[in-house]
Amino acid sequence: MTTLAAYAGLFAISLIAATILPAQSEAGLVALILSGQYSTLLLVIVASIGNILGSLVNWLLGIGIERFRDRRWFPVGEVALDRAQRWYRRYGKWSLLASWLPIVGDPITVVAGVMREPLPVFLLLVTIAKTARYAVLAVITLGIVG
Numbered sequence: 001m002t003t004l005a006a007y008a009g010l011f012a013i014s015l016i017a018a019t020i021l022p023a024q025s026e027a028g029l030v031a032l033i034l035s036g037q038y039s040t041l042l043l044v045i046v047a048s049i050g051n052i053l054g055s056l057v058n059w060l061l062g063i064g065i066e067r068f069r070d071r072r073w074f075p076v077g078e079v080a081l082d083r084a085q086r087w088y089r090r091y092g093k094w095s096l097l098a099s100w101l102p103i104v105g106d107p108i109t110v111v112a113g114v115m116r117e118p119l120p121v122f123l124l125l126v127t128i129a130k131t132a133r134y135a136v137l138a139v140i141t142l143g144i145v146g
Contacts, residue, residue, distance in 0.1 A: 003037075003038065006032055006037075006038055007038070007042070007043070007046050009028065010025070010028050010029060010032060010043060010046050010047050010050065011046050011047070011049065011050040012050065013025045013028050013050070014028075014029075014046070014047040014048075014049075014050030014051040014054065015050040015051065015053050015054040015057075016054065017051065017054065018050070018051040018052070018053070018054025018055045018057070018058065018106065018109075018130070019054045019057050019058060019106065020058065020061075020106055020107075020110070025047055025050070025051060026137055028047075029043055029044070029047050029134060029137060029138070029141075030137065030141050033138060033141045033142065034141065040138050040142065043138070044131070044134045044135055044138050047134045048127070048130050048131040048134050051130040051134070052123070052126055052127055052130050052131075055099060055106075055109040055126045055130065056122075056123070056126075058106055058109035058110045058113065059109055059110070059112055059113035059117070059119070059122055060113060061110055061113060062109070062110040062111060062112060062113020062114040062115075063113040063114070063116070064113075065110070065113075065114065066081075066114050069081055081114075084107065084111045084114075085111065085114060085115060087111070088108075088111045088112065088114075088115045089115070093112070093117055093121050093122075093125060094125070095108050095112075096108060096109070096112060096117070096121075096122060096125035096126055096129065097125055097128065097129045098129065099125070099126050099129045099130065100129045100130055100132070100133035105129075109122075109126065
């Protein structure tokens with residue numbers, strides 16, 4: 001695999017993994033680190049940027065999705081959406097620090113959009129969460145290798 005293709009592939013899978021689509025970016029990051037052919041720092045940066053941009057897609061979906069909540073085809077029930085909004089009101093922007101978590105992290109970023117979390121705050125907190133997750137994973141991986 002060429003260097004550019006490896007980084008581009010990691011970026012793509014990291015972006016997809018942060019959206020509501022199912023994907024696994026951690027395995028790709030670990031595999032590339034273990035190969036020893038790529039800069040670990042650059043891998044963490046590329047994965048983080050992809051994952052942050054994927055979360056931004058979710059935030060944008062959240063911004064626009066609420067206007068469809070009364071439609072029959074809307075994928076989330078009224079009760080579930082109200083519960084998510086109450087939850088976000090309770091925990092607020094700080095819940096974005098959990099955006100790295102499997103299963104619940106992606107919906108948090110969508111609800112942040114629904115709740116109109118300001119973009120600079122959203123990006124700051126999601127960047128901290130996503131980058132920290134990949135950095136810790138890289139350190140653990142390097143500890144296993146070294």
